[in-house]
Amino acid sequence: MSEAVQAGYAPPTRPDQPAPGRRRLRWLVAATAAWAVLLAGLTWWSVRHDPPTVKEQRSLDQAGPVVDRALGRLTAAVGRDGVPALLPDRIERGCRITPLDDGAELERGVAVVLAGDDVRQLLQRVADRLPPDWRAGVSAFDGEPRLRADAGEFVTVEGRSAGPGRVVLTATTGCRPVGAGYQPPAADAAAETAEAGRAVGRWGGAGGPVQVLAAPCPGGGTARTARAETAGGPAGSPLAAAFPGAADGSLVLRDSAEEYALRGSFAVLAERVDGRVRVAVTSPCPA
Structure with a gap:
């Protein structure tokens, strides 16, 4: 029998020899799996060893002083339009920074009692007295007035009604790495x-x-x-x-x-x- 191969036909593959298409598929699957493992390893290493490269990753101890300064500005902005009182700080733990690491969020606030019940007017006066680069403004949210501002370093400032004649002003870090942790400022009181x-x-x-x-x-x-x-x-x-x-x-x-x-x-x-x-x-x- 002749061993010649008829034109237009591929030579037969022996039973012990995988088809070329299958070989390429196996190599592709193996390369993809190796790349996924390498990428996961690099991500794990970067999260735990690389220094922060964006402001959102600055730790709680670095963002805490920004919050403290914002709170001082808020008490000054209230002026004699209300009676302010600093509130205890609140730290919420367990928020997710990355799929591999959790963090914490710091919130500090000041409660304000005003003479009447016009909460929106007080919020607007506070907004007008804040620094221009905070871009403070008052708008309606769910039918209630809400002050929003940016204190810098991704620290958010908000003001909202806390009942008739009452306002709460807050400064919040958002989710951050804990770092050395938040240390509240001390004072002789x-x-x-x-x-x-x-x-x-x-x-x-x-x-x-x-x-x-x-x-x-x-x-x-x-x-x-x-x-x-x-x-x-x-x-x-x-x-x-x-x-x-x-x-x-x-x-x-x-x-x-x-x-x-x-x-x-x-x-x-x-x-x-x-x-x-x-x-x-x-x-x-x-x-």
């Missing part, structure tokens, strides 16, 4: 602490330790809030009674059985919550 402790004593209830919160002011100095809480106290006692003579030369914004707020030598906010009296004594940044 002896005068504010003494005033808060004296008020708690006048309401007749022993309280826990006084919490001190601080934020640097734009022109130097520090905003300081001392927060304290009674263990109880007479339900009918007027809150203003704990601040005798405080109204002299001061601006009283609220005075009711449940809430008292004034701007004087200190910004004072007292309120009844769940049978207790909470007081915050603040020295805000100058306007």
Whole structure:
């Protein structure tokens, strides 16, 4: 039998020899798998060893001072239009930075009580007093006024209503690597602490330790809030009674059985919550 191959036909493949198309497919699958393994390895190494290359990756300890400075500017922007009180910082852990690493988000805030109920007007005044490069503005969100601004370094500033005559202003880092962790600024708040402790004593209830919160002011100095809480106290006692003579030369914004707020030598906010009296004594940044 002749071994010649008829024109137009491929030579037969022996049973022990894979077809050329199958060989190419196997090589392609193997190369793709190797590339995927290499890429995953490089990603793992980069995430754990390479320094940050974009601002979003700056760690919480690097972004924390930006938040602190933003909070000081916010207390200054409130001016005498409201009574500000620094709020305890909040750190939410477990957010995802990459598929391989989690992080944390820092939020600091200041509560503001105003004389009337026009929250939008206060937010607009605060926005007008913030630095131009923050691009602050007030718009409607779900029918409620909302202040938004950019404090730089990807720190977001927001302001929203917290009820009739109340506003909360916040500065937030977004999800960041934890790094060395956030260290809140310290300050000597002896005068504010003494005033808060004296008020708690006048309401007749022993309280826990006084919490001190601080934020640097734009022109130097520090905003300081001392927060304290009674263990109880007479339900009918007027809150203003704990601040005798405080109204002299001061601006009283609220005075009711449940809430008292004034701007004087200190910004004072007292309120009844769940049978207790909470007081915050603040020295805000100058306007």
